[in-house]
Amino acid sequence: MARGETRAERIYANLRGDILTGRLLPGQRLPFADLGVRYSTSVGVLREALSRLVEQGLVLSEPQLGFRVTPVSEEDLRDLTSTRIDIETLCLRHAINHGDIAWESRVVASFHTLDRTPELATVQPRTVNEDWATAHAAFHAAVLEGCPSRRLRDIAASLRDASELYRRWSRHLGSEDTRDIAGEHRALRDAVLARDEDQAVAALTKHISYTTRALLDSAPAELMATSADA
Amino acid sequence: MARGETRAERIYANLRGDILTGRLLPGQRLPFADLGVRYSTSVGVLREALSRLVEQGLVLSEPQLGFRVTPVSEEDLRDLTSTRIDIETLCLRHAINHGDIAWESRVVASFHTLDRTPELATVQPRTVNEDWATAHAAFHAAVLEGCPSRRLRDIAASLRDASELYRRWSRHLGSEDTRDIAGEHRALRDAVLARDEDQAVAALTKHISYTTRALLDSAPAELMATSADA
DNA sequence: TGTCAATACATTTTCGAATCTCAGGGGGGA
DNA sequence: TCCCCCCTGAGATTCGAAAATGTATTGACA
Numbered sequence: 001m002a003r004g005e006t007r008a009e010r011i012y013a014n015l016r017g018d019i020l021t022g023r024l025l026p027g028q029r030l031p032f033a034d035l036g037v038r039y040s041t042s043v044g045v046l047r048e049a050l051s052r053l054v055e056q057g058l059v060l061s062e063p064q065l066g067f068r069v070t071p072v073s074e075e076d077l078r079d080l081t082s083t084r085i086d087i088e089t090l091c092l093r094h095a096i097n098h099g100d101i102a103w104e105s106r107v108v109a110s111f112h113t114l115d116r117t118p119e120l121a122t123v124q125p126r127t128v129n130e131d132w133a134t135a136h137a138a139f140h141a142a143v144l145e146g147c148p149s150r151r152l153r154d155i156a157a158s159l160r161d162a163s164e165l166y167r168r169w170s171r172h173l174g175s176e177d178t179r180d181i182a183g184e185h186r187a188l189r190d191a192v193l194a195r196d197e198d199q200a201v202a203a204l205t206k207h208i209s210y211t212t213r214a215l216l217d218s219a220p221a222e223l224m225a226t227s228a229d230a
Numbered sequence: 231m232a233r234g235e236t237r238a239e240r241i242y243a244n245l246r247g248d249i250l251t252g253r254l255l256p257g258q259r260l261p262f263a264d265l266g267v268r269y270s271t272s273v274g275v276l277r278e279a280l281s282r283l284v285e286q287g288l289v290l291s292e293p294q295l296g297f298r299v300t301p302v303s304e305e306d307l308r309d310l311t312s313t314r315i316d317i318e319t320l321c322l323r324h325a326i327n328h329g330d331i332a333w334e335s336r337v338v339a340s341f342h343t344l345d346r347t348p349e350l351a352t353v354q355p356r357t358v359n360e361d362w363a364t365a366h367a368a369f370h371a372a373v374l375e376g377c378p379s380r381r382l383r384d385i386a387a388s389l390r391d392a393s394e395l396y397r398r399w400s401r402h403l404g405s406e407d408t409r410d411i412a413g414e415h416r417a418l419r420d421a422v423l424a425r426d427e428d429q430a431v432a433a434l435t436k437h438i439s440y441t442t443r444a445l446l447d448s449a450p451a452e453l454m455a456t457s458a459d460a
Numbered sequence: 461t462g463t464c465a466a467t468a469c470a471t472t473t474t475c476g477a478a479t480c481t482c483a484g485g486g487g488g489g490a
Numbered sequence: 491t492c493c494c495c496c497c498t499g500a501g502a503t504t505c506g507a508a509a510a511t512g513t514a515t516t517g518a519c520a
Binding site: 031032033043044047063064065066 | 470471472473474
Binding site: 006007008041042043044045063064065 | 502503504505506510511512
């Protein structure tokens, strides 16, 4: 085991990744017996990791009944979206007002990476390319990193994580074929570089809303199905 | 043990309360041996409770070295204050725009309780009265409760918790004798009832800033001392 | 045949000992 | 005398079994 790293931390990171990438589905129960085999560790470590995820809102704990991945719901998606718009735009305004040249450079660099990464997996169509998902997260993180408040950045980041759960499903629906995601990112980047606060906020708001709308318009049924999936 | 409640949850709540009320001091180390005696429980349960508090930002974990109460610092206080102003005012605007009559009533009621509770303990001067602290938290919670977004409310609440750590110290300094805290609360209540968004935001901003300013102006030395207190 | 209670099972929760890691002190070599 | 390495003790971490709890099944009674 690497120095200064406990097993509990590793398992925590593994679990978190498996939830965020959809290997563990929303609503799915998480019995200790199964997890113990999957991650080859003891109950104590698992409880510790799961407790942390509960506090993050990614896992739900029902006393004496065990843990489960937080289910998705239409109502939560609406709440999450409006909160993200509120807080990410707040963060964005701070970033535009306080970010330095190094920050601008990181925005440009991460946009370039994202722009050159294909969005869909080549081998398995209708599936998000993992590299693209990473680059996408990195671009948005870079934009918000210009905000000088550590706490505000952390909050924004945790909200973005929560919405990863939902983003995973939007591509399956195929209702986004007409959408120009790359263009939305470009608009955000340009407004940021021009230090145009209102323009940037508008671009980010649109970007966040579109994903949610695509989900809500086309597949409330499927949404419900995934959350009922016990 | 009460139905549907685990021991881990109770210990978590106890620990949290002890930190928030200052019975465990910022920066203080938390060895399992001591905690085991204090809360009469085993290591496993303690780890689970502490992990949750780490995720909340109230406790710090250093792998292989154990846990400690999160230290306070001038820089963190500044960051926390500005973030609170950003987010609590956001929450407040939503509350004023969406809160119903029941909400107004809760604001009025909790203000009354706060107004009639003496701020300082009678027996031990220069100490915050626990009842007042509770009423104070309840009043602010009531005001923000009008915000329809659960997530935004939760975020605002967790920020308020974090600043409890600091609020505890401000009374010891005695630099607030000229301040009319009750008047500040009254101004906030009145603006809320008048549904005057900007006025309410101004009142809340002033209220939050004052406590921080009192702390920063009068006692950076004492602040540092408490955090070095290992 | 339907309902209720008692029992058996599966799962979570808790514990205390065994294991491992880090920090400090003492001894040997340069 | 100074520096490096090993040894030791205090403490955190991990484990697996014991206890507690909730759920499903079976059988008896109305």
